[in-house]
Amino acid sequence: QSVLTQPPSASGTPGQRVTISCSGSSSNIGSNYVYWYQQLPGTAPKLLIYRNNQRPSGVPDRFSGSKSGTSASLAISGLRSEDEADYYCAAWDDSLSGSVVFGGGTKLTVL
Amino acid sequence: QVQLQESGPGLVKPSETLSLTCTVSGGSISSYYWSWIRQPPGKGLEWIGYIYYSGSTNYNPSLKSRVTISVDTSKNQFSLKLSSVTAADTAVYYCARVSCSGGSCYTMIAYYFDYWGQGTLVTVSS
Numbered sequence: 001q002s003v004l005t006q007p008p009s010a011s012g013t014p015g016q017r018v019t020i021s022c023s024g025s026s027s028n029i030g031s032n033y034v035y036w037y038q039q040l041p042g043t044a045p046k047l048l049i050y051r052n053n054q055r056p057s058g059v060p061d062r063f064s065g066s067k068s069g070t071s072a073s074l075a076i077s078g079l080r081s082e083d084e085a086d087y088y089c090a091a092w093d094d095s096l097s098g099s100v101v102f103g104g105g106t107k108l109t110v111l
Numbered sequence: 112q113v114q115l116q117e118s119g120p121g122l123v124k125p126s127e128t129l130s131l132t133c134t135v136s137g138g139s140i141s142s143y144y145w146s147w148i149r150q151p152p153g154k155g156l157e158w159i160g161y162i163y164y165s166g167s168t169n170y171n172p173s174l175k176s177r178v179t180i181s182v183d184t185s186k187n188q189f190s191l192k193l194s195s196v197t198a199a200d201t202a203v204y205y206c207a208r209v210s211c212s213g214g215s216c217y218t219m220i221a222y223y224f225d226y227w228g229q230g231t232l233v234t235v236s237s
Contacts, residue, residue, distance in 0.1 A: 002155055032220040033220055033221060035223045035224075037156075037224070043229075044205055044227040044228065044229055044230050045156065045205070045224070045227060046227070047223055047224060047225050050212075050223045051213075051215070051221065051223075056225070088155065088156055090156075090223075091220075092219055092220040092222075096171075096172055097169065097172055098169055098219055099158060099169070099171050099172060100146075100158040101158070102155055102156040102157065102158065103155070104155045105155040105156070
């Protein structure tokens with residue numbers, strides 16, 4: 001059981017816009033930044049979004065993040081086949097001695 | 112370009128201690144935090160803990176009694192020891208750099224995992 005809650009799956013067709021939600025509590029998302037990681041099949045996770053909505057250099061602007069209260073979302077516009085991956089949200093949690101907590105992950109399928 | 116590489120036994124017997132090392136190349140281990148994260152087969156990510164290059168640590172409370180993370184700056188390496196392992200500890204273990212950019216770097220909540228190793232599968236079985 002993950003501390004942060006994500007839908008197990010999401011899907012979309014090429015060119016479509018999809019969103020992935022991440023729900024937490026006041027001790028994590030509610031008071032701290034949200035991070036998103038992309039894990040392509042058979043590879044290590046890669047940082048996609050930091051501090052709620054910032055993109056590292058090299059990440060396309062098709063990816064965007066937002067946060068409201070104790071929930072966050074990752075949006076992917078202009079969906080491409082290479083976006084098919086697992087997506088994880090993460091945040092620091094004040095109630096767990098300053099631990100990092102992850103969502104259970106969302107498997108995105110491009111139909 | 113910073114690169115991280117995990118190394119260690121791929122098979123550990125139940126009740127024994129899992130030991131892994133992460134070697135950092137392309138950059139210094141100094142002035143950064145470093146972390147271990149694991150992923151059971153077919154499941155999600157679990158943070159294990161982090162260490163600052165100076166040696167200060169913070170561990171996941173659920174694993175704290177069994178985990179030790181150490182650093183060797185002379186070798187540009189940091190290590191993980193997990194004691195009394197069971198089958199539930201079978202996972203791909205990743206090492207990662209914990210970094211921050213821009214403002215707010217005075218608080219850990221602004222830090223994220225920017226470089227990851229490729230991961231190493233550790234199976235706990237007799």
